[in-house]
Amino acid sequence: MQRRRFTQALAAAGTLSVVSPFGIVRAQAQKLRVGVILPRSGYLSFIGQSCQKGADLAPGVLKEMLGVDLELMNADFESNVDTARTRAERLIQEGANVLVGPFDSGAAAAIAQVAEQRGVPFVINIAAAPQITEQGYKFVFRNFQTAGDIVRNGLALIGELFQATNTVPRTAVFMHVNDTFGQAMAKGIGAFMPKMTQLPFKIVDTISYDPAAKDLTVEVSKAKASNADFVLLVCRLNDAILLRREMVKQRWNPMGIVSPGSPGMYEEQYFKALGKLSEHSISNVPWYNPNARLTKIVEKAFLKQNPKDKLVFHGLNAGFTFEALLIAADAFKRAKTTDPKALADAIRQTNIADKMTLGGPIKFNEKGQVEGIGSACVQNRNLVPTVVLPADAATAKPIFPVPDYKKT
Numbered sequence: 001m002q003r004r005r006f007t008q009a010l011a012a013a014g015t016l017s018v019v020s021p022f023g024i025v026r027a028q029a030q031k032l033r034v035g036v037i038l039p040r041s042g043y044l045s046f047i048g049q050s051c052q053k054g055a056d057l058a059p060g061v062l063k064e065m066l067g068v069d070l071e072l073m074n075a076d077f078e079s080n081v082d083t084a085r086t087r088a089e090r091l092i093q094e095g096a097n098v099l100v101g102p103f104d105s106g107a108a109a110a111i112a113q114v115a116e117q118r119g120v121p122f123v124i125n126i127a128a129a130p131q132i133t134e135q136g137y138k139f140v141f142r143n144f145q146t147a148g149d150i151v152r153n154g155l156a157l158i159g160e161l162f163q164a165t166n167t168v169p170r171t172a173v174f175m176h177v178n179d180t181f182g183q184a185m186a187k188g189i190g191a192f193m194p195k196m197t198q199l200p201f202k203i204v205d206t207i208s209y210d211p212a213a214k215d216l217t218v219e220v221s222k223a224k225a226s227n228a229d230f231v232l233l234v235c236r237l238n239d240a241i242l243l244r245r246e247m248v249k250q251r252w253n254p255m256g257i258v259s260p261g262s263p264g265m266y267e268e269q270y271f272k273a274l275g276k277l278s279e280h281s282i283s284n285v286p287w288y289n290p291n292a293r294l295t296k297i298v299e300k301a302f303l304k305q306n307p308k309d310k311l312v313f314h315g316l317n318a319g320f321t322f323e324a325l326l327i328a329a330d331a332f333k334r335a336k337t338t339d340p341k342a343l344a345d346a347i348r349q350t351n352i353a354d355k356m357t358l359g360g361p362i363k364f365n366e367k368g369q370v371e372g373i374g375s376a377c378v379q380n381r382n383l384v385p386t387v388v389l390p391a392d393a394a395t396a397k398p399i400f401p402v403p404d405y406k407k408t
Contacts, residue, residue, distance in 0.1 A: 031069040032332040034325060035091030037101035037111060042079025043212045043238050044104060046269040047317060051103055051125060053309075054318030057301045058325035065297075068329040079212075081106040088114040097338040098123060100324045103317070105129035106180035112140045121331075121344045125324035126317065128261075129184040133369040139344050141368040143323055145261075145286050145375070147181070151188035153375035154260030154284035159198050160389050161258070161282070161377055165400040169229035169255055171204045175219065175243070176234035177211035177262075185234045185262065204228050211236040220246040230255040230401075233262070240264035240281075241273045248277060255401035259283045266378050266385035268313035278380050280402040287376040287387065288319035288356045290395075295356045298322055312384060319356045326352065327362060358393070 036055045039048035052074070059070040073096050077084035084107035088099060092114070099115055099122040102108055108127035115122035116137045124132065124142040128150055133142050145153070162168060174189060176182045186208070193203065205226040209219050220243060223231065231254055235243065241264075244257070259265060265281040288295055290312075302311045302318065311318065331346035332338070352362040358374030365371060377389035381396055388398035 031071050032328060032338060033071045033073055033095055033097045034328055035073045035075060035088070035094075035096030035099045035101075036321075036325075037075045037077055037084060037087050037091070037099060037107070038103060038321075039079040039107070040076040044079040044236065046237050046267060047103055047263055048076070048079075050267065050314045050317035051101075051321040053302065053306060053314050054125075054298075054321035055100070055325060057298060057305060057318070058322055058329070061298060061301050061322075062326060062329045066329050066333050068333050070325065070329055077102060077107055079104070081110050085110040085114055089118075092118050092120050096120065097332075097340070098328045098343060100125060100321070100328060103127065104179075104181065105132065105184065108132050108142075109180065112137060115139050119340050121328070121340060121347055123324045123327050123347065125321040127181070129180050131184075133367045137368060139340070141327070141347050141364055141370075143327060143362055143370045143373075144320055145373050146369065147184035147188045147261075148191070149373070150261030150286070150375070151185060151192050155189075155192055155196050155199060157284040157375060157377045157389055158258060158260065159196070161398055161400055162200065164389065164391075164398050167255070167400055168200045170201055171226075171228045172201045172230050172232040173223045173226045173228035174203045174206045174232045174234075175223055176206075176208055177236055177239060178208040179211050179236075181262070182208065182211070182234050185260070189232075189234075189260065201229065203232065209239065211239050213239060213242065216242050216246050217250075219243075220250055220252065224250055224252040228254060231257045233257050233259050233265075235259065235262050235264040237264045237267050237269060241270060244274055244277055244281070253402075253405055255405055257281050259285070261285050261375070263316070265380065266313075266316070268309075271313070271380070271383050275383075278383065280399060281380045282388075282398075282400070283378045283385075284375055285316060285378060286320070286373050287358055287378060288315040289358050289393070290315075290387075292354075292356055294354055295319075298356060315385075323356055323362065326355075 075087040077087045088111045103126045105127040122140050128147040130146040266283045271278045299311045335342045335346035360372035376387045378385045379388045
């Protein structure tokens with residue numbers, strides 16, 4: 001066959017993308033292989049499984065939206081940072097073009113090192129430790145708030161909460177997990193609290209603990225002894241359940257539990273495990289916009305795939321995970337190749353206004369960090385996480401102090 005006919009035949013078969021000056025044929029990639037690394041077992045398992053629901057929706061929804069084929073390569077890092085590193089290495093060896101995950105800051109830092117060394121784009125769905133995007137990495141991108149952003153927005157919402165409920169708590173006990181995320185949040189609290197003079201309270205004690213702890217009796221007893229008006233809590237899921245149960249056991253009823261920005265208290269398992277004891281806990285966190293066009297599309301797909309579940313219990317986890325895959329798919333569509341450098345360059349040029357989560361368009365700065373992600377004050381009401389602030393996004397009014405304050 002003559003060269004011209006051979007080239008025409010390849011093009012007609014849809015396999016030809018580019019013919020180099022030297023006559024070498026390069027096939028256009030038909031599918032993007034995404035390594036999704038999440039903690040589907042271990043102490044972060046419930047949250048990892050919640051994130052996975054957002055990932056599982058992506059291939060179908062994004063195929064219809066963008067005409068892009070995604071192949072998910074799912075990996076469980078078992079809530080262990082060292083395992084996250086090895087899982088990332090293995091996914092790259094097995095042909096992953098992009099990595100997405102992992103929810104946990106410690107794991108994200110480990111995966112980022114692997115991705116940068118191997119030159120494979122890594123899109124972080126959820127992880128807040130600031131240092132992750134302060135290393136000068138060229139292949140690491142984060143569509144989530146840093147701990148500093150979370151703390152600043154979360155403390156501002158606490159001020160709005162007190163104004164909206166006409167309350168003036170004077171003291172707080174600060175309890176936080178001692179992992180990478182918890183330490184970053186504690187550092188943020190220490191930095192921002194002195195600057196936010198509009199807040200009426202002071203922190204009278206700080207108590208850290210292991211997020212994998214099986215008993216928090218001593219920590220809760222110490223917090224109760226502080227006589228603080230309310231608990232300022234940075235937690236995960238399992239420890240949040242444990243802490244709330246221990247508070248009830250010790251008959252400690254402060255004005256409320258308020259997180260300046262952490263997972264746990266809005267998770268479905270928190271409601272299932274605690275029932276009515278989950279009521280009125282408050283989390284000031286990045287959140288999804290229930291009125292967004294994309295949210296409605298994702299919610300429809302979510303209900304079809306999970307008929308006995310509700311998106312509201314997975315909105316943050318599933319929403320940011322879905323958006324991480326949206327970023328990868330959008331870049332692949334524009335780059336028209338799985339070449340890692342071309343994909344990274346395309347991700348760097350991302351500008352997505354049609355998104356699920358609160359805040360402005362998805363755009364990365366020179367560090368690979370998205371700016372302008374919004375937060376909401378989410379209070380547990382009638383066993384559902386409910387937005388109560390800011391007022392223009394609220395579906396209910398905040399309640400503070402909690403109704404059973406000082407009853408026992």
